[in-house]
Structures are given as structure tokens and as C-alpha cells.
Amino acid sequence: MNSGPYLNRRALMGRTAAAGLFTVPAVSALTSCASGGGDDDSVEREESTDANPFGVSADAELEVVIFDGGFGDQYALDAEKIYQGSYGTVEHVKTTEIQTRLQPRMVQGDPPDVIDNSGADAMDIAALIRNEQVLDLTELLDAPSLDDPGVTVRETLMPGTIEMGQFGSDAVYRLSYAFIVYGQWYSRTALNRLEVEYPRTWDEMLAVCEKAKQQGMAGWTYAGQYPYYFNFTLYPFIGKIGGADVLRAIDNLEPNAWRHDAVKAAFEAYYELTARGYVLQGSPGLTHEESQDEWNKYNALFIPNGSWVENEARKNTPADFDMAVGPPTSLDSSDAMPFETLWASASEPFIIPADAPNVPGGLEFLRIMLGRESARNFTELVSSLSCVRGAADGLELPPGLSSAQETLAAAGDNIVIPRLPDWYRQLNNEEIGGAVAAMMAGEIEPDEAINRCQQAADATAQDDSIQKFQHV
Template sequence: MTSPLNRRSLLTRSAAAGLLSVPAVSALSGCASGGGDDNTVERGETSEGNPLGVDPDAELEVVIFDGGFGDQYALDAEAIYQESYGQVAHVKTTEIQTRLQSRFNQGDPPDVVNNSGADAMDIAALTRNDQIYDLNELLDAPSLDDPNVTVRDTLMPSTVEMGQFGSQEVWRLNYAFTVYGQWYSRTALERLEVEYPRTWDEMIAVCEAAKRQGMAGWTYAGVYPYYFNFTLYPFIGKIGGPDVLKAIDNLEPNAWRHDAVKAAFEAYHELAARGYVLRGSPGMTHEESQDEWNGYQALFIPNGSWVENESRRNTPEDFDMAVGPPTSLDSSDAMPFETLWASASEPFFVPADAKNPIGGLEFLRVMLGQQSARNFTELVSSLTCVRGAADDLELPPGLASAKQVFEAAGENLLVPRLPDWYKQLNDEEVGGAVAAMMAGDIDADEAINRCQRAADATASDDSVQKFQHV
């Protein structure tokens, strides 16, 4: 074991030695700006019960990503919407971009899109092409449960910010509130007679204990390698502070060559080099890696709080699922152990060219009501972006743990923006470099160089819209 103060130097030496390979509307109809300069929409008469002026006879089309959360929560919200307004055409799919891109190109999109999953549409490109309706009108409308409180004031931290892309417009609503981190089984740790590792020395010791029992320390979704970023990004931020992640988000020169990035990559490479990663992980989907994890084949998996619902059918009754913050490197980290990546996720947006965009806004207002938000949590084991919606609910183990670590983090929250500002860079380039490193194909330095070269290429590509932290 090494002292906390020499962990960085040990990793560097080991690498060198080769060990680590309303607005108000009073008329019957009016107009509101959406994504395009010339976009106008017709609306019905406004009232206390219909503050946005939804046409009560207009149909609504909602497209839901049929992933870890399923679609029952949306069907239930649609039933509430239909009590006051027109019929809802409900579509569920895992192929969002594949099914919708041509409709956007033809100016015939649905009214609400749950833009999630591996085939999600590029939100930055949609904003650049004026294809999304600004949601500020929704946020400034009275909330469903209390007309004296705006929708905006019912939302959890970072929800509004996650919908912004370098401007005051809010292009999307991230409905779930996700805690990202190292997911694990309390039962598995108890069987090994170890505690959750708070430092990297402890992580190595825990993984070694697991290895002696024929169990891997980690597994991950190698087919979707950006899953590793769910722990890697906050790990970098904990080591070097939030400005390191902001520099990466801003595509600053040499941002990926910061000492904190190097330390984080070398630590993760150590997991692979010491044989602590479950064999076959590079070729696994997210579901396959979760099944191995549920089967006690690996201790930790980088994931988000949707995993409890997504893997429910294969989770043993005694598993006792939990999540912890990314393990710290050592005592000289810039941020405390409790630091966490937790933010609004599972994005919804209203297309600018939708036939019934006002109905789309109202549907989201319904989803942000306490009834729908509590129903979502009970159905899919996830928090929502609605403040207090999970209070007094009996939560399953994983979600209860997520709520606990979120509360423990306090203001020590990190929200990387690279995944949504530059989707291809995050998913393919950075994800690919990390995947190659974790598979043992390249070392930490080469993985960092690949990330920096890809970031530089993105920064110099005039066809890619750029965003900046303000």
C-alpha cells in the first residue's frame, strides 16, 4: 500500500516501468416564437386551467424512447392530458434519429420527442438549424399544482441550465434527475468483508480482494464506451476541480493534458493492467454488462440511476443495489469525496415545426406536476427534476442510495457538458479512446493524446457549432 500523497507519483512511475499497459395571451389566437424566426403558432383561448392556450381539439403526437424507463409513465401522463385536451398518438421506439430525421427534414416532426438512447438526435445540430421550440414560455407558466408558483421554480438544480446551449433560450427539458457513479451491490462488498473504497489505494485493495475470490472489480458497456465517462468525468473534476472539466467542455487547447486528466486516466488504466476488469467487457452491451454485474461477476459498473429499473428483471433479491461517488484519488484532490455528477437527464423537446407545439408544452407541464413526477419515480426507480416529488415515497435500494449520495454532495456537484454539446466527440472519439485503453490496446498517454486531437479537430471544424461556459 502507498501513502495518499505519493499515489500520483506511483502511477507515473508504474506507467514508465510498463506495469500499466406566458407570455400572457388574451385573444382567441396569437403567435409565439419557436426555433425559427418566422415560426408562428395558433393557440386557443387562455384561462386559469389552460394558461398556455392549448387548442382543446388538436391532436398531439408524442414519441418516447423505449429504454430503461419504458413508456408507461408517458402513457399515464398522456391520460391526464387527454382529460382536458385532444387525443394523443403515442409512439415508442429505440430508434429516435432513424425514425425521425426524415420527418424533421420534411418539416413534419411530432409534437414532443423524448430524445434519448444511442440513436438520439444531435441536439446541438437541431438548435443550430432552428428546429426546436424555446421552452421559456413553459418555464414561466404557472405550475400544474400551484398557480402562484411558476414551472421554473419547481425544478431541481441544473435542470434549466442543461437545456441551454450558450444562450438564454431553453431548448429541452431533462425530465429525470440522474445520479451517475460507481454502482455496486452492498451484499457483494459484505461478502468480501470490505468497505466502499474512498481512495484509489482502497479501490485497488478492494479489487484485489475480489480477484482472489474469482470476481472482477469492474465491468462496463464496451459497445457503448461513453458509459465509462459517467465516472471518469467526475473523477477528473474531483482531482483537479470543476475548471478542468469546463476547459474540456470549452475545447480549450491542451485541456485534456491537464495533470488531473493524466492522473485519472492512469488510475483507470491500472484497473485494466492489473486484470481487475471482467474479461469480455469490451464487447458487451450495457444490458450484457449489467447482467454480469447482477450475477456477482463484477463489483462496480459505471452507470446512471436508470440502471435499477433497466436491470430489474435480472437483479437478485439479495443484491441490495447502491451507488457511490467516484472513488477519490487521494487526500490532495481539489474536491471532497462526496463530489458527484448528478444532473437532470432524459431529454424532451418540442420541435419548432410541430403541428401542435402548445399542446407539446402543456404535455410537459403535466409531466412536471406532482402526480406524474411521483408516478414516474414509483414506476421506474428514478428521481425526477421536480423538487420534492419523491418525498415520503418508499424507494427501492438503488434509488434510496442515489437520493442519499445526492443529498450528501450538497453543492459539490459536477455537470459535464461535453456529452450534449459535442455528442460525436464524447461518444465516439473520447469514448473510443477510453475503450481502447480499458481493453489494453493503448496506454493512458495515447488515450489522452487521442482525446486532445479529437477535441482540437472539433474546435477547428467550422461546421460544428461551439458553446462556452459563461
């Protein structure tokens, strides 16, 4: 544990919140309350050098909060050891309750220095930006990289990483550390047992699911309690059918964007899975982990997910499972984009609060994480690509990650990156997710689900309290 006034202040705040002396505000409260405006414990910068471009104080302590989800926290602990080799000690916190635990501190102006703002309880990044509570990371991107001072951090990143941190301006407010391949995850062993190939068209998908059903196996399962997981395949499916412009219109909250023919075709195709009994019974009530467990038990062929699933489901994955991922199955030959099209983007977003006591240390910690040693360690530990170019080259990868890398390479430039999930978190997770969930549970039909999505998007567009973003 750390010592001194720096830790005492933070420890007091943590204990006070835990004791219930702080009331956790709702998301709307955060959007209406600006930060407290800093404190007297802020660490001042020392003179910048080639080895210390941000002027981190030699004994500057750091507080890092990590989302304890599919990636765990060991990769962060390892990066913290590197930081401590040159600077002060690190107070490490892991939690699944990011918003619950940190939102009060953000409002009070007493945040940690680095936050892995991820998971179902992540803070609304748009609200943080609007209230000037999160730091622009351009200084980090323009700094020399850890491994080669002649190359900037910006130049080491995978395509799309910087864009995922931008919200309608050139400023970059978050660093998404993992590079995720979203798609239809499956077991090669399961398909081989059925003697079928990965379905490339929707007719082939229905035929594969029917064969599975005849042998007592469901075609699909999903995280019904977190229905936005379905969007990991549904959004790129829509883009594949109608083109990337359809997704851009949805992101931009354009009138009737959800009523595009591509959306209708995608919803009707997914609804057919439910109507024909190809979805595992009970899926609407499953958590993400429970749905993955059913999939690991060979009770379902496909699950919509991201490439963190291999690590998250590792303890329950059979040795013979041979995990793999494919792009969303195409509708038919009339699709606007090729079969290989998929959603792949930087994820697992890290932010530095604007009121962080040790901003230089936070920037240096992220620079360390973007170094080759930390990036390779991340891939080896959690079976996920990082946002650092070439960091996984030469590594022996597990089957799921190897498949993700192959699927990403096959896609080439045919990558779609929906921004609705991070521009309008509540709209995506609750309204859109809720409409899709009701449809997949058989409670409503596709037309009603589409109407709900469009009505929710229109309400968001008309709500002046919600900051709007546009593709540029």
C-alpha cells in the same frame, strides 16, 4: 388510433419512411438542411386562461414519441391520459431509434409534437438548435405550475435542470425530465461478502479489486460497446482530482485541456484496473444490458452507470442484491474536491420541434409531466428521481434510488456537470469514448489515449461546421 387529416398526414409520412421512400440522412446532412418551415395542419391557439395558459384547442390531438429505454414508456402513457382528459387524443409512439425514425421528418418539416430525444440514437441537439428546428421552452418555464398557479414551472425544478437546456444563451431548448445520479454502482451484498468497505481512495479500490480477484470475481465491468458509459465516473473523477475548472476547460475545448495532470492521473488509475486484471474478461464486447447482467450475477463489483440502471436491470437483479451507488473513488488526499463529489444532473431530454403542428399541446403535455402527480408516478414506476423538487418526498424508495438520494444529499454543493456529452455528442461518444475503450481494452496506454482525446477535441474546435458553446 387517431382519425382525420391530422393523423392521415402523419401516418402517411411514417409508412413512407418505413417503406424506404425516405432516405435517412446522416447527422452531417441534418446540420446542413434547415427544416421545411411548418405546414398547413398547425393547430391555432385559443384564448389563454388560468387553467389553459397556452391556449390549447379543446380537441387538439397530440403526437408523442418516447425513447423506449431504461425508463420504458408507461410514465408517459399515464401523463397522456391526463392530457386526454381535457384535450384531444394522443398518438403514442415508443422506439429506440429516435434519429433514424425522426430525422427525416425533422428535415421535411413534419415532426411530432413532443420528442423524448434520448438513447444512443438520439438526434444531435446542437444541430437542431443551429437549424432553428427546436422550440425555446421559456414560455413553459414562465407559465403557472399545474399544482399551484402562484408558482411558476421554473420554480418547481431541481437545481441545474434549466441550465441543462441552455446552449450558450438564455433560451432553454429542452426539458430534462429525470434527475440522474451517476457513479460507481455496486451491490452492498457483494461488498459484505468480501468483508470490505466502499473504497474511498484509489489504493483502497485496488485492494478491494485484488480481494475480489482472489475469490474469482472481477472488480469492474462496463458497456464496451457504448464506452462513453465509462465517462459517468471518469469525468467526475477528473474533476475531483483537479477541480471543476479542469472539466470546464475540457467542455470549452481549450488547448491542452486533456493534457492536464488531473486527466493523466485519472487515466493512469483506470488503466491500472486493466493492467492488473481487475476488469471482467470480455467487457470490451458487452452492451450496456449485458454488462449489467454480468454485474447482477455477482461477476463484477462495480459498474459505471446512472440511476436509471435499477429499473433497466430490474428483471435480472437478484432479490438479495441490495443495489447502491457511491461517488467516484478519490485518488488520494491531494484531490481538489472532497470524496463526496459526484456528477448529478437532469437527463432524459424532451424537446418540442419548432414545426410541431400542436405546439400549445406540446407545452401543456410537458406542464402535466412536471405536475406532482406525474412526477411521483415517474419515480414509483422507474426508480428514478424526477427534475421536480420534492416529488419523491414520502415515497418508499427501492434500495438503489434510496442510495442515490443519500449520495446526492451527501454531495451537497460538490456537484459537477460535464457539458461535453451534450454539447459535442460525437466527440464524447465516439472519439473520447473510443480512446477510453481502447485504453481499457489494453490496446493503448494512457498517454496515447490522452493524445487521441486532445487531437479529437482540437479537430472539433477547428471545425467551423460545428457550433461551439462556452460556460458562462
